[in-house]
Amino acid sequence: MMDFLVIIVGGCISFGVVYGVIPPLISALKKRGMHVLDVNKKSKTMVARPGGPAILAGILCGITTLYLGTGQWTILATMPTIGAACVIGYIDDLRVMPGWFKPALLVVAAMPLILFGQYSTDLEFPLFGTVNIPILYLGVILAIIPIMGNTVNSIDVVNGVVSGYMTMAGVVVAIVLALLGRWEAFGLSVILVGASLAFYRYHRLPSRIFPGDSGALILGATYGCIAIYGGVEVVAAVALLPAIANSFFFLYSVKRVVEHRQIKRSPVYHDDDMMLHDTGDPQAPITLVRLILRNGPQSEGGVARQILKLGVFAAFLAILSGIMMIV
Amino acid sequence: MKIYAFLGGMWGLIIIGGGLAVTVLGPLDLGTYGVNATVKGGVAILLVVLWVFILVKLTRYIFR
Numbered sequence: 595m596m597d598f599l600v601i602i603v604g605g606c607i608s609f610g611v612v613y614g615v616i617p618p619l620i621s622a623l624k625k626r627g628m629h630v631l632d633v634n635k636k637s638k639t640m641v642a643r644p645g646g647p648a649i650l651a652g653i654l655c656g657i658t659t660l661y662l663g664t665g666q667w668t669i670l671a672t673m674p675t676i677g678a679a680c681v682i683g684y685i686d687d688l689r690v691m692p693g694w695f696k697p698a699l700l701v702v703a704a705m706p707l708i709l710f711g712q713y714s715t716d717l718e719f720p721l722f723g724t725v726n727i728p729i730l731y732l733g734v735i736l737a738i739i740p741i742m743g744n745t746v747n748s749i750d751v752v753n754g755v756v757s758g759y760m761t762m763a764g765v766v767v768a769i770v771l772a773l774l775g776r777w778e779a780f781g782l783s784v785i786l787v788g789a790s791l792a793f794y795r796y797h798r799l800p801s802r803i804f805p806g807d808s809g810a811l812i813l814g815a816t817y818g819c820i821a822i823y824g825g826v827e828v829v830a831a832v833a834l835l836p837a838i839a840n841s842f843f844f845l846y847s848v849k850r851v852v853e854h855r856q857i858k859r860s861p862v863y864h865d866d867d868m869m870l871h872d873t874g875d876p877q878a879p880i881t882l883v884r885l886i887l888r889n890g891p892q893s894e895g896g897v898a899r900q901i902l903k904l905g906v907f908a909a910f911l912a913i914l915s916g917i918m919m920i921v
Numbered sequence: 922m923k924i925y926a927f928l929g930g931m932w933g934l935i936i937i938g939g940g941l942a943v944t945v946l947g948p949l950d951l952g953t954y955g956v957n958a959t960v961k962g963g964v965a966i967l968l969v970v971l972w973v974f975i976l977v978k979l980t981r982y983i984f985r
Binding site: 717719720721722723724725726727728729730733828831832835836838839842843846882885886904907908911915918 | 980
């Protein structure tokens with residue numbers, strides 16, 4: 595069992611590094627002109643982007659702490675995947691890449707996990723037990739990282755949502771991993787919680803920094819690594835259900851893999867008070883935000899609260915799934 | 922409420938799909954390693970396609 599104290603220290607270091615690195619990062623990004631317009635604000639508000647490098651620094655420092663504290667090198671196997679996700683996202687932050695770019699390269703980013711062999715070929719389902727799929731599981735690994743990365747990226751829609759959601763999802767998988775006694779993966783999930791919670795401090799409404807594709811892909815790739823490493827793929831997917839539903843609605847309506855920025859018809863619009871409305875345009879993609887707005891216009895904060903409420907519901911289902919894995 | 926119902930439906934489909942995977946893929950053993958892996962892969966893809974098909978039906982039913 596990994597030393598619990600080392601895990602707590604790792605989580606604190608992850609939190610502290612992200613918390614400490616972001617203020618100078620915001621200044622550096624603004625000096626270089628790397629800021630974007632926050633479209634959900636009435637006044638012209640420019641927000642620094644991307645915050646991915648700060649999240650990467652926090653997570654890598656946290657993982658290094660776990661390694662130094664326990665001497666278990668296996669945790670280091672996640673570093674190349676998480677680092678590659680940051681590079682892929684950063685390229686996409688600098689210039690708009692085609693829709694296939696991130697999913698295809700994230701498949702490559704997942705390969706170190708296979709090379710280091712840090713996975714079990716048993717896929718564990720709640721209630722029904724495990725199924726051993728030695729060859730097929732390689733495909734599962736190559737699918738999980740792109741799916742988690744892009745799914746997490748897809749809910750980066752309003753201030754504070756992606757970081758707040760990943761804090762919650764990280765806590766959920768940490769609880770399930772603790773219940774299952776899988777302490778190495780538990781350590782990694784504590785590091786994710788530390789990094790995303792620290793980022794949330796600056797990302798919550800009104801945002802001072804956006805994670806960008808690099809930040810969202812790091813959070814998604816780390817989450818995918820935890821799922822594979824801890825053998826909690828199903829629980830991790832359930833905790834992410836609102837985001838998966840968002841991706842599903844989008845693909846279902848658009849019927850192809852395409853970058854959000856390349857969509858010409860907007861599913862939502864702002865009124866003069868910056869309240870968000872559903873455009874009602876049948877040609878525009880269906881998204882989670884659009885479905886939330888079907889019940890009436892909402893403020894940006896209202897939309898964020900609705901998404902996080904859905905996250906709480908998914909968290910309940912995920913913990914229930916985890917308990918069903920034990921009984 | 923419709924979104925919550927949809928998420929609940931997705932969760933139910935995951936649990937049932939997992940049950941199908943364990944009961945169908947688990948006991949499947951065709952001896953030769955390569956053949957076994959190929960058949961298991963094919964069955965898994967079929968299950969995923971079936972899962973997506975039912976999810977599409979569920980989407981149309983809930984958000985009709």
